[in-house]
Amino acid sequence: MKRIIYAIVVLLLVSSCKKGSKPGGTTVPVIPASDTSLQKMLPFKFGGAVNINLLRTNTKYADVAKHEYNSITAENAMKFGALHPQENTYNWTDADYLVNFAQTNGAKRVHGHTLIWHQSLPSWVTNYSGDSAAFENIMKTHIQTVVTRFKGKVTSWDVVNEAFEDSGVLRNSIWRQKLGDDYIARCFQYANQADPDAILFYNDYGHEYSSAKRTAITNMITDFKNRGIPIHGTGMQFHMTVTQSDANISTAINAAAATGLKVHIAELDIRLNNDKVQGLTFTTAMATQQAAKYGYVVKTFNAIPAAQKYGITTWNVGDADSWVPGWLGAPDWPLPFDAVYKRKPAYYSIINAVK
């Protein structure tokens, strides 16, 4: 009898603590906030793309990056125009700051974004009038200078970003116009020559909504594998709307995993205001719907083979830092942290999805 009474008392105590209060009436968190973090709770790397100015000047922003992430990407600081503004000028200041931040705050992995893209190009590239061989040399020199500079410090690169249209045809970017369809393969070879240990990704958006694009990317990867072109993973941006179907999300993740290469959900954000409603406010119902979608993405990703889980990166840290409201021209709250870096329901849903 004594034992039963003892067991009941213990049970009552445990359940009152779970609710966040102790017998004395003082509130205690179930898990102290400082003990929880995405990097501790998830069985794969979790990171964010960061803005270097905010990292330098906003302590709360930097604290979230330090505490929560074990992988980090530069939002803009490693793009072509930022690193290589003139033909013979490289500007490493911001990228170096990021690499140093990653190294001195718990040896975070740095993912490089991005070597070759049709955007963020300086005018000396877009106005270049030399012949095809000279343009090839620009591409090769840029890739090899950047990859060599960060050899041993940047673990992986988005070698080429967004080379396909949603229809599945190759985007007629300046690179393709000047260098032909096979420029993508050569970018991977150049990057691999500069750092044979770097993990090389092809990165793009639309895997979740365009089967034509997804198929074109998968076919390119298979072709690269057959030809011995060094490619190691698929980056799926996943800038998505909360109304995206679970079926489409799992089709995209599983198709990328079926290549046998690594999968990086590389730019995740889940927007709530795709209809661009002006004056919309963030409600509990919206937070719940968004949390469920984040949870589904994480759960589905976590189910692929462990060796293929390169990780998940959100595109920036808190809602106020996101590119989405500016792009939509309307309010939105696409990230797991709010404007003052408080954890949203999406945050807890990410953690619960791997339990």
Ligand code: GLA
């Ligand atoms: C694309 C690019 C990123 C970033 C986002 C949002 O997804 O890959 O570098 O520019 O758009 O702006």
